[in-house]
Amino acid sequence: MKLTGAQLLVEALKAEGVDLIFGFPGGVVIPIFDALYGERAIRLVLVRHEQGAVHAADGYARSTGKVGVCLVTSGPGATNTVTGLATANFDSVPLVVLTGQVSRNMIGNDAFQEADIVGISRSVTKHNYLVADRKDLGRVLREAFYIARSGRPGPVLVDVPKDVLTEASADPLPESVSIRGYNPVYRGHPLQIRKAAQALAKAKKPVFYIGGGLNISGAAEAFRAVIAKVNVPTVWSLMGISVLPSDHPRGLGMIGMHGTFAANMAVQDCDLLFAVGTRFDDRATGDLTKFAPHAAVIHVDIDPASISRNVAVEVPIVGDARLVLEDLLPHLQTPAIDDWISQTEEWKRTHPLVEVEGRGRLSPTAVVRAISEAFPDAIVTTEVGQNQMWAALYYTFRQPRSFLTSGGLGTMGYGFPAAIGAQLGNPGRRVIDIAGDGSIQMNIQELATAVTERLPVIVAILNNGYLGMVRQWQEVFFKRRYSGVCLERNAGCPPDCAEPNGDCPPYVPDFVKLAQAYGAVGIRIERDAEIAPALAEARKVTDRPVFLDFQIDREANVWPMVPAGAGIHEMMNA
Amino acid sequence: MLVENHQGVLARISGLFSGRGYNLDSITVGITTDPSVSRITLACIGDDAVVEQIKKQLNRLIDVIKVNDLTGVPALHRELLLLKVSARGRQRGEIFQVADVFEAQVMDVGHDAMTLELTGTPEKIDDFVALLLPYGIVEIARSGVVSMERSRKSKE
Numbered sequence: 001m002k003l004t005g006a007q008l009l010v011e012a013l014k015a016e017g018v019d020l021i022f023g024f025p026g027g028v029v030i031p032i033f034d035a036l037y038g039e040r041a042i043r044l045v046l047v048r049h050e051q052g053a054v055h056a057a058d059g060y061a062r063s064t065g066k067v068g069v070c071l072v073t074s075g076p077g078a079t080n081t082v083t084g085l086a087t088a089n090f091d092s093v094p095l096v097v098l099t100g101q102v103s104r105n106m107i108g109n110d111a112f113q114e115a116d117i118v119g120i121s122r123s124v125t126k127h128n129y130l131v132a133d134r135k136d137l138g139r140v141l142r143e144a145f146y147i148a149r150s151g152r153p154g155p156v157l158v159d160v161p162k163d164v165l166t167e168a169s170a171d172p173l174p175e176s177v178s179i180r181g182y183n184p185v186y187r188g189h190p191l192q193i194r195k196a197a198q199a200l201a202k203a204k205k206p207v208f209y210i211g212g213g214l215n216i217s218g219a220a221e222a223f224r225a226v227i228a229k230v231n232v233p234t235v236w237s238l239m240g241i242s243v244l245p246s247d248h249p250r251g252l253g254m255i256g257m258h259g260t261f262a263a264n265m266a267v268q269d270c271d272l273l274f275a276v277g278t279r280f281d282d283r284a285t286g287d288l289t290k291f292a293p294h295a296a297v298i299h300v301d302i303d304p305a306s307i308s309r310n311v312a313v314e315v316p317i318v319g320d321a322r323l324v325l326e327d328l329l330p331h332l333q334t335p336a337i338d339d340w341i342s343q344t345e346e347w348k349r350t351h352p353l354v355e356v357e358g359r360g361r362l363s364p365t366a367v368v369r370a371i372s373e374a375f376p377d378a379i380v381t382t383e384v385g386q387n388q389m390w391a392a393l394y395y396t397f398r399q400p401r402s403f404l405t406s407g408g409l410g411t412m413g414y415g416f417p418a419a420i421g422a423q424l425g426n427p428g429r430r431v432i433d434i435a436g437d438g439s440i441q442m443n444i445q446e447l448a449t450a451v452t453e454r455l456p457v458i459v460a461i462l463n464n465g466y467l468g469m470v471r472q473w474q475e476v477f478f479k480r481r482y483s484g485v486c487l488e489r490n491a492g493c494p495p496d497c498a499e500p501n502g503d504c505p506p507y508v509p510d511f512v513k514l515a516q517a518y519g520a521v522g523i524r525i526e527r528d529a530e531i532a533p534a535l536a537e538a539r540k541v542t543d544r545p546v547f548l549d550f551q552i553d554r555e556a557n558v559w560p561m562v563p564a565g566a567g568i569h570e571m572m573n574a
Numbered sequence: 575m576l577v578e579n580h581q582g583v584l585a586r587i588s589g590l591f592s593g594r595g596y597n598l599d600s601i602t603v604g605i606t607t608d609p610s611v612s613r614i615t616l617a618c619i620g621d622d623a624v625v626e627q628i629k630k631q632l633n634r635l636i637d638v639i640k641v642n643d644l645t646g647v648p649a650l651h652r653e654l655l656l657l658k659v660s661a662r663g664r665q666r667g668e669i670f671q672v673a674d675v676f677e678a679q680v681m682d683v684g685h686d687a688m689t690l691e692l693t694g695t696p697e698k699i700d701d702f703v704a705l706l707l708p709y710g711i712v713e714i715a716r717s718g719v720v721s722m723e724r725s726r727k728s729k730e
Contacts, residue, residue, distance in 0.1 A: 181635070
């Protein structure tokens, strides 16, 4: 039986178990949209910007473990996906992004809505394809999904010319995939695993350092079993949040530039750093020459290129986090580290997290804690900057895959569309985006998507009228020269204002009215007493998004903070 | 390294070098007897840690089938040179002599220039070019190095 390329594409999606696509149409992809018209097996969610489609697919993928799928058109549709692709690439998220392309005979001729998206996206995708022949379409789609979800996951872009979509042929969809240059290793080497177990048993001051790899690999249960057996203090990277419950007795918190005192001190003082599923990113390590100076390092990662890249490693283990931890468990012996545990407990006790004051407005840390108490089982997405750090530090997570944040690229505007994707993937759970007033405006148009798809996503805007993280840097390192960060200023303000509590113009936009204009619920919260009732109101809404405009202290800062060039033990305001 | 003979593979590899700031000295690519496989020879500069990272990043590419590090390994390295050098009257004789010593071929002689072809190690080519520099190089085309491991000499 002959199928057009578009029809084969839909069959391929179904064969891969796809039941949800985020998309935005255009001329060259009408054949695919036509093949999807009335299709009951696949839900097509129309976004309002292609960047929103990719972030939504990303949030869906991170929260469910499935491959997220997007469908966009050529030219500007394709180029609008680049930020989303880079975001997913950095954080190893499995996506397949289908872009339409002009007909093959028009390629390279500067045709209408033509873009060399394969060239443009090469450095921000795990792999990409241009389907130059109808007979390759089936194989390419199979390979794309396989590459996206296997090994270290990542986004794969498939560029399909319009005439390939309309060409009919009887080429079947291949049953299996085989790529000779791509053979990820999943099982760790048994000798290395035993070596690691031995090193851990003998250590006097061991620390587990867990990262995003454990969320991706579904290793939370395996890791919890390991910790139950060896009772070793554990720190996490931003991406490793929620693998262990945030308040686990051996949990010391997040490490790095805004890590907790206990976590950073433990890493700098330990004699064994057992790292799993993390890549020693610069936000986490601080100055590498000062990082973990006394530690022998064990490094488990599925990507050989991550190992021995930033940090010298004594015991490298290439493999999937969950499988390696499962193989490790029987060889583990509890190390004799009572004194070390006491030391880490003392650090936690003497240097708990700073509770930021509201100084007449709301405290951002109090707001995050209140949301955490009201919605303990929520999936939380964040934007980027202070909102992201406060969510990472002050929200208590209990289940893995509950914290979705753009860690590697740090993309403002990620959280809201990601929340939309996460909500669609997890209809039974509450999804909350913790946002800044700057970030939320970057993909605000997706309010329409959330309302029309009837998604009760809660957006908690920590509104300080600034691009907060940059303002904090300007306060601490640039003598409060608040250049280009004030979101309340207008053309009538002086060019060098550092008076956040002066006579400022009214905030643009009024988030409450904006939400209502879209048909969503909007609530402004200015006083402490209004927080709990607002959250109760939000909980009652089940069929549309809720915007909560929390008016927080304009100059609230995130502490602790490690300045650039410093070691992570050199924290300010811990 | 052996790579899939797909469109864009060379762009992907050179993009890897430029994107990550590694130093690429030369890159050559050619087909093999298997039409689906191309052979790429890369010459790059870096310390041990950087070279290790480069190999891992190359291996990570889906289109890369195999990476062979020939650093410090007994191997043949060959490069092709086409050199057009200024030559009038008596100079021609001198240049022929230099070419003789290096076993270079004279491929073309013109009124005031001649073109020489030499195949050899990159070092031999460097030396040849250095000797002919004083005459005036009109044009120089170097192919970049291709390499192949030598065979084991004994039975084990």
